[in-house]
Amino acid sequence: MIEAIYSFFADPNIQWVLFGTMLLGLTGGVLSVFAVLRQQSLLGDVIAHAALPGICLSYLLFGIKSVPLFLGGALVSGLLAGWLIQVIVRHSKLRQDAALAIVLSVFFGLGLMLLTYIQQLPNGNQAGLSRFLFGQAASLIASDVRLIAICALVTAVVVILFFEQWKTLCFDPIFAASIGMPVKMLHFLLTALIVVIVIIGIQIAGVVLVAALLITPAMSARYWSQSLASMIWLSALFGCLAGLLGTVTSVVLGDIPTGPVIILYGAIIFLLSLLLAPGKGLLMGGRRS
Amino acid sequence: MSYELSIIVIGALTGVCCSLVGSYLLARKMAMIGDAISHTVLLGIVIAFLVSSQMSGIWMYIGATVVGLATAYFAQLLHEWKVKADAAIGVTFTTLFALAILLITLFTERVHLDLDHVLYGEIAFAPLRTWEWFGHSLGPQALWILSGLMLLIIGCYALLSKQIRTITFDPAFAQVSGMPLRRVHYLMMTLVSLTAVAAFDIVGSILVVAMLVVPPATAYLMARSFQQVLLYSALFAIVAALGGYAMASVLNASIAGAMTVCAGLIFAFIFSLKIALRKLKV
Structure with a gap:
């Protein structure tokens, strides 16, 4: 038994996937707290869809398939989408x-149009599209994981540096502006981090499900925590746990896509929190509004 | 009817159906519910397929409508349990969609469901699927389904015009005055689900998501009453279908994608016009 578990975790491919999904869940968990508190839970969904035209345009401009270039294109169109929503x-x-839904659908429609245009070019082919739409965690390789690790590190540093400012921004944005905080810059920083994590997450969970990485952990954590700091720790833990359980389940059962399973574990954690969290859960004396 | 004309008419009918129900969602500040439902109907389609082994027909509509209603219901329930509205929608639709993808891959040898087709559709094939009756061709089935749906939606609006006007204008007042708020709401959600699944099958979900919100939002920028929102949004949807078809045939690209972009361009035009006019006045 122990032997079997050991050999399971000793497989380097599984190690990379496991490490990647757990780190992604963790980073998504941390950012989800701010996204949910800033009432921007669905921003992740919009940015994931908005990435498609950016990826297509970078292919049309440079004519080569390279992950960093695609990420760059996705980053630009994701930020543009975030800005247009504000406008x-x-x-x-x-x-x-309404603004979210408009930007989401129009950007994705544009992406689709560009994609079909590329496909009928002489050297265009659609390799990678279904990976983009539905994700493929099993194909995570060392370089992807390194990228996730860098992103996680940057997120951690930014959250530690700007913790107090973001806290004020989340709970009292008007006060934050009135004492002269750089509200726009803080907001941009948060959006930029969300864009990066979403675009990396698309590769694992796919364009529709990546949104859940940025919503569910924070919603679950809310039921167990009394302060922002504890909410962030718990949210990171829940995200990480969903990544771990999802990956292990999908590897053990085989032939099951990792992304959806991770999302479903996240949903189970949320359901348990909703029902059982002490004081706030529905079965533990929590009140309905 | 020629092939090109059928595509344009199918696109326009989809747009009109979506924008009519979308206007209600927009007025009730529920734009993202439409997005959520148009994703989760996939789960209904998959379950219906596993039960009946058919990709079309009545089971698909029943399954999708049930799941669409469940989406609206769960999101509302979570919201009543003190979860923020947007987060409630987000967690509901991602969970149901993940379930759908899981079921598809688990029963992959039994479900011949082309996910790419479902998500971004191929309107170009819609005119080729025709109905026959005693050897006579009745034309594309999409035309019949969408026309029936449009009549159903218009009928509901006509019957409930007073209630819908009150609910969209002042939900609090509608509630106090004892209007069947919940019943009207879930009736509208049924229409949204029916529209989503019909259009899903015919043109793919991206055009649904777009037409549910973009034409109504454009109309909302310039209309003075809810009737005007309905009228203008249907008009914009038709223009988007026409313009989108032209754009797609020039670029030889996805028709549904181009119709979406065209709807977006109309929105951008009216939006900048409004801002320019406001600046001129000041």
């Missing part, structure tokens, strides 16, 4: 959710 909300009577 629509600020300059019209449309609300945030």
